[in-house]
Amino acid sequence: MTVLASLILLLGLAAPLPADTPDARELVRHALQSMIARSDWVNDFIYLERVDSKALNDDASVKSMKSKTHEWRMIEGSPYRKLVEVDGKPVPEDERERQELYLKDNILRRSKESPKERAKRIEAYAKRRDRYLNAISEIPDAFDFQIAGEEAVDGRPAWIITATPRPGYDPRDRYSALYPHMSGRIWIDKAERSWTRIEAGLTEPVSFGWLLVRIASGARAVLEQQQIEKELWVPKRTWYRADIRVGLIKRYHIEEQITMWGFRRVPASEAAKHQ
Numbered sequence: 001m002t003v004l005a006s007l008i009l010l011l012g013l014a015a016p017l018p019a020d021t022p023d024a025r026e027l028v029r030h031a032l033q034s035m036i037a038r039s040d041w042v043n044d045f046i047y048l049e050r051v052d053s054k055a056l057n058d059d060a061s062v063k064s065m066k067s068k069t070h071e072w073r074m075i076e077g078s079p080y081r082k083l084v085e086v087d088g089k090p091v092p093e094d095e096r097e098r099q100e101l102y103l104k105d106n107i108l109r110r111s112k113e114s115p116k117e118r119a120k121r122i123e124a125y126a127k128r129r130d131r132y133l134n135a136i137s138e139i140p141d142a143f144d145f146q147i148a149g150e151e152a153v154d155g156r157p158a159w160i161i162t163a164t165p166r167p168g169y170d171p172r173d174r175y176s177a178l179y180p181h182m183s184g185r186i187w188i189d190k191a192e193r194s195w196t197r198i199e200a201g202l203t204e205p206v207s208f209g210w211l212l213v214r215i216a217s218g219a220r221a222v223l224e225q226q227q228i229e230k231e232l233w234v235p236k237r238t239w240y241r242a243d244i245r246v247g248l249i250k251r252y253h254i255e256e257q258i259t260m261w262g263f264r265r266v267p268a269s270e271a272a273k274h275q
Helices: 004-011 024-035 040-044 093-111 116-142 176-181 268-274
Strands: 045-056 063-074 078-086 143-153 156-165 181-191 195-202 206-208 212-216 218-228 231-248 251-263
Touching: 004 116, 024 116, 024 143, 024 156, 024 181, 024 195, 040 063, 040 206, 040 212, 063 093, 078 093, 078 116, 116 143, 116 176, 143 181, 156 176, 156 195, 176 181, 176 206, 181 268, 195 231
Parallel strands: none
Antiparallel strands: 045 063, 045 251, 063 078, 143 156, 156 181, 181 195, 195 218, 206 212, 212 231, 218 231, 231 251
């Protein structure tokens, strides 16, 4: 379904808005600022992440697929992942033992780093995290927003907000450079003012790296969050599909879904050692 068709359907079915409906831009700004402010939740939890990747044919049929599941945790200020499943099956016993040895080795090695080595490792992680968070922080200024209705998400009432490119917006980096070419919708939980779902799509092609990489119009993405504690929302699912051309010859049709679950707090004794 195209973005336009979705919008038409949404406007036709959405309930009338109450007179005291809040400002759409401020709802989005608050939801994203809250997300950024609480982004350090990763320091306190161990969780599972499954990545399902598909290579597609020109007709969107599946050419090949694979999946891997990792257990993620923080060790001495930066993340570490341990492989636990491949293609939906637990890793063999010998691989499980190998992964446990890798984990213990990383804990030991990071604990013995020099201050310079530790700072370099954490800085590399912080740069990746900050690029992502900086791009998120630009969203409220990159789009025009309008509350189009209300809808329940996982049984919780939410506002549905449409987003269209804001004229005159000047992207700051290559991540936010996508925004002028995107439209979408955002669902914001009415009780906690956190976003629960985002749908976005490219309305025109986008090129990077002196035109060497080109993402075709129609690329789509869906992001979902879940509440695991009061006022704490974390990623639940990310899905995207895109047609990408690299250079003049290579073309890739890809689809990927990332699912996160099994969040549990790091034991206090372990947290004191490794964060």
